[in-house]
Amino acid sequence: MKAQELHGHLDALLLAVLEQGALHGYAIIEALRARSDGSLDLPTGTIYPALRRLERAGHVASTWSTVSGRERRTYELTDSGRRALAGERAGWREFQLTVGRFLDPGSPPNPA
Amino acid sequence: MKAQELHGHLDALLLAVLEQGALHGYAIIEALRARSDGSLDLPTGTIYPALRRLERAGHVASTWSTVSGRERRTYELTDSGRRALAGERAGWREFQLTVGRFLDPGSPPNPA
DNA sequence: CTTCATACGTAGCTACGCTACTTGTCGAAC
């Protein structure tokens, strides 16, 4: 998948992944890769800053822990994050419909 | 619609609009607005540079004309542009499926 | 003891859409 297409949708993806339970950064990368069958293989330079953004915005909260000698920062959805995710879902629906009107097969030549 | 969501999909939209016939810049803006029911109201600072990009890439060709005293630059899809549009459509399909797996209602908790 | 997977992180780059602006014609309103 072309990289830049993700622009503006990454936050939604992160919130969606965390919806199913708290995860640490590295695990989030793996979850994205797994659930997308490898289409989404995002570098740390993308997701770590994104998680910080979401935390600054209050949509996730993080807690440090140590698992077998390795430091982990585990992120969890906040209530605000759950609300934000709902909004992102609505936004995605609209975006999908709008762009689909031009790119989906059988796009109407003119609006009826 | 939030603005930045469009990132990376604008070229596809422009090609799709021109697929149905040559149009000049201003008319393209109006076509986008019309076919999206007003969701896409893009400023000239967005579409004029984008059209230049597409022309540099060889996906569209432009010709000047004067209609009732007003200069028009009319853009037309090239063969390369038609091929590019097909590719963009495929890319859109994949993007839609991938992101949809996370954001569409009933997203699977895990890949089956 | 070296290499790979795990795990965190940042600095700087780049792409690209947006804001705000300029230039100019035409028709309608006043």
Added chain:
DNA sequence: GTTCGACAAGTAGCGTAGCTACGTATGAAG
């Protein structure tokens, strides 16, 4: 007869945000 809004083109500079390319450190495997 001038002013204002739709039509039509364009650019300079900005901001956002994902990516590249690093750096650090532990544990397991060979």
